[in-house]
Amino acid sequence: MHKDRSTTEKQQFSALSIAREANVMNVPFDTPVLCPVLIGRVHDLTALRSLVDRAKSGQGQVALLSGEAGIGKSRLVAEIKTSAASHDFLLLQGCCFPTDHAIPYAPLLDLLRSFLTSYPSALSASEVKQVVQAFLPLLPDIGHADGSPPPMLPALDPEQEKRRRFETLAHFLTGQASAHPLLLVVEDLHWSDDTSLEFLHYLARRCSAQRFLLLLTYRSDEMHPSLRHFLAQLDRERLAQETLLARLTRDEIEAMLHAIFVLPRSTRLELPDPIYTLTEGNPFFVEEALKSLIATGEIFYTNGQWERKELRELHVPRSIQDAVQQRTDRLSDSARRVLSLAAVAGRRFDFALLQELTQHDEQQLLQLIKELIAAQLVVEESAEQFAFRHALTRQAIYADLLVRERKALHRSIADTMERLYISTLESPTSHLADLAYHFYEAGAWEKALAYGQRAGEQASRLYAPRAAIEQFTRALDAAQRGSIPPPALLYRLRGQAYETLGEFEHAQADCKTTLQIAQSARNLHAEWQALMDLGFLWAQRDYTQAGTCFQQALALARSMDDPLTLAHSLNRLGNWHLNVEQPLEALRSHQEALAVFQQAQDQHGIAETYDLLGMTSCLGGNLLQGSAYCQQASALFQQFDDRQALASSLTTLMVLAGGYETETMVSGTISYGDAVHFGEQALKIAREIGQRSAEIYALLALGQYLGPRGEYARALEVVQAGLALAEQFEHQQ
Incomplete structure (x- = not known):
């Protein structure tokens, strides 16, 4: 139900009891209404504690904790963290947020940033350097003791770069586990990006012989295809044990109310039935509904006991949105304005952004945020960042805004972010994805198109094809809504991302659309490129179709008076001939391509063709000629x-x-x-x-x-x- 509840905070739960003993008539607006004990989770807690014990003994464990929003996953995580801490575990945590599925490595960066800034003395300088180097473009402000970043590692292609980061981070985490038991928590995987899920699978395979407990939470009713695939991989390889949290029963809700109001078990309450009907056993809904009822005086303390109005007078909010509304109504106008801006900005929001939007000085804005924290709507995550206490809180506030209000606020946020972050938009940590989202929601279609394409290209460079697809799709939708002719490049880029994921039909559709746009525009080079892309795509399924595409591309290249385009076409068709066991035709195509590259003095093209000729000669049975070609190719590759x-x-x-x-x-x-x-x-x-x-x-x-x-x-x-x-x-x- 609630994240990272400390012992000090637990002491606050007795506030209602203190109020009762003091015989006060009205509970203060900022009194926490949180259950001080865990209700209905004895079996689940016992099972997870046994995993803590096994992990401590060197039997690494992966635990999944699932259930609907507000069911109590984070509260159970807090209990396990307390249990693990008592066994001298090192605690690391990363969280996912609603926009993170379009931001590669989001929860991992959250984890690293939190650990490296909170425990700077826990690691040696060499350990910090190793991690920061691997994630250097994504952690530009971490680990630079002398103010200058460590040297960049050699550049690799996106897939290799991803694997290097995986290896570095896995080595770092298992290294920590060798020094002391480690509990690593990643919450809300239903919002995670694909790359982070892939890393967690990679890590799960490597922690079985470590003093390591990997605890992952997700909403079971909000799974996307990538998360389903991730979970299926864990099931297939028997890497994890899952705990699915059910809703509380009516009796458990009654026990929860007794604990909140600090009442003896023998005391009879009239609240459980209406509260249970309203919340359907969701603990977060129970707490939010009680806050609302107390705030409006529907539940009140008098004559030494808690009372409520008659049922016919009791207007219990019928949704979490109503519960949140009751609390926002007690805020000042300025605090409500800040809250609305924050809800539009997202689950997590920056102090600097709010300050720029509101034009408040630092002290004014701090006081307003303190008001939101007192109302239990917002929590502080760091000196620069705040977040809504629960995603449902943010969603309720956002949904309460009129569409026109939302659009205006999205535009204001987008313009402000663009102005604040213009100098860093080309860096991997830029706000391209946020800008694409806010301009899209504002209906600023041209900018949504531009930033969506750039965010998608950035995701592709980080080898996050699913995030790239989401960004490209949003950009294309912006083009359609704005009556803007969609760039053929967008379809090509999205098709390549689909191809990477093995989604043939989607990739084929985008390749065909790219081809149609190129043909309509009479752009011969774009048409040739689309035919080549289709050829590569069909080569995975149907060599006949692939050959047709490569032959059409070759015919087009011959008509373009572009020798290098022609040579590349010849090499592709030659390689196709080789794969369909036509080595002589392959040899002729590669030799013609070689002649073109030699005439153009294109050394890279020559090296590529020598390499293809080497393999062609090998499969054609001429090992002597193949050796000669490969030796020439190797010499050139070494030179380059x-x-x-x-x-x-x-x-x-x-x-x-x-x-x-x-x-x-x-x-x-x-x-x-x-x-x-x-x-x-x-x-x-x-x-x-x-x-x-x-x-x-x-x-x-x-x-x-x-x-x-x-x-x-x-x-x-x-x-x-x-x-x-x-x-x-x-x-x-």
């Missing part, structure tokens, strides 16, 4: 410092030296020592750049090379390592 391509080319060179599949062919001139050297170099490079697919390719190829030469033990060792790595990263090829 293209380490990713070099790792692949070196592995292919080892394959060309002969293996199980080429025993009946005339092998190349590569010696045993050179072949092994090529394989080991490829493996070393792949590991240095964090490219797992290249590492798997090198391990499996090395095993296939060593086996026929009698080195069975080593061959088995490297093949097993490759298979384990492939399984670990769910590599299906």
Whole structure:
């Protein structure tokens, strides 16, 4: 029901009892109405405490805590945190918020920022540096003792960068668990981004032998496809134990009311039936309804006991929105204005943003926020940030605003954020997603389109395709609502994100739309690119369809008088011929492409074509020619410092030296020592750049090379390592 309730706060629960003993007639407006004890969760608490004990003994655990909004997940988490703290656990927590599913790494950054700022002396300088370096663009203000950031790590492609961050953060967390038991809590996963869910799955696989309890909460009635997939993975691999919290019974609601009003169990209450009917056993609703009833005098203390008005006079609010409304009505006009702005800004809001919006000085705004905190609508998270006590509170206040009011406030917030953060909009920690959201809700379609596209591109760079899709879709909807011709690039980018997720039909639809827009605009290059994209997409399912697209792209390229476009088309069609077992046609296409690149003196194109020719020659049975091509490609890749391509080319060179599949062919001139050297170099490079697919390719190829030469033990060792790595990263090829 409530997050991070401390012992000091628990002492406040006796305020109602003190008021009763003092025989006061009216309970102060800011008196907390919170249940001081946990009701109806004995079995759940016992089960979770047993997981704490097992984690402390070195049997790492993953616990899922689910239920509807307000059912008491956060309250149970608070009890487990107290229990874990008594066993000397280190406590770490990250939270998700409603807009986070479009912001990569959101709860993980929340966790890191909180830990690194709250416990700066708990880590060595080298540990802080390692974590901050991995997340440097996303944590620009953390860990810089001398005011300057640590040096950037070498740039990798998005997938490799994601894996490097995963490894660094997992190593950091398991390292903490080796020093002392660790409880890691991530709340409200139904709002999490896909990348964070992927990391939590990655971490869950690695904590079984650690003194580690990973506790995750989510709303069971607000699951999205990515969360369902995440939960299915945990179920399939039997990595987690789940506790589903049910609503409280009528008897449990009565026990809850006795605890809140500090009454003996023998005292009979007339409240349980109407309260239970109203709240349907949701603990948060119970507390909010009671606050409202006390605030309006519907429940009052007189003659030494709590009373309520007659049933016919009792107007109990029929929703949480009514309960919140009763409390907001007692606020000052200025506080209500701040509250409305905060509700439109989001579940979490910055002090600086509110100050700019309201033009209050710091002391004035602090007093107004204190008024909101006293009304139990808002809580302080840090010196710079505040949040609504519960998402339902924020939603109720937001829903109470007229549509015209919301639009005006969204526009004001968007304009203010744009002005405040204009200098940081290109950084990974920028407010692009927030700006896209607020301009969209304000009906400012041109800016919603522009920021939506930029936010989607940023999410793609962070390898968060689901978040990218959401941003691109919002941008396209803004274009439609604003009667703005949608850019073909938006459909192409969204199609690529769908392709990454394996959602073929959606990706195909966007590719076709991109093609139609390009054809209508008579943009030949965009039309060619769309045909190439469709070819790549169909190659996953239907080589005939892929070949048709690549052939159409080639025909278009020949009409464009663009030699480099033509050469790239030839290489794609050549690779398609190879995959449909037409090596001679593949060879002709690649040779024609090579001639074009050579005439244009495009060294990168030449290197790419040599590499393709090497594989084509290998599968065509000409290992000698294949070796020559791959050696030329490797030399050029080394010259360009293209380490990713070099790792692949070196592995292919080892394959060309002969293996199980080429025993009946005339092998190349590569010696045993050179072949092994090529394989080991490829493996070393792949590991240095964090490219797992290249590492798997090198391990499996090395095993296939060593086996026929009698080195069975080593061959088995490297093949097993490759298979384990492939399984670990769910590599299906």
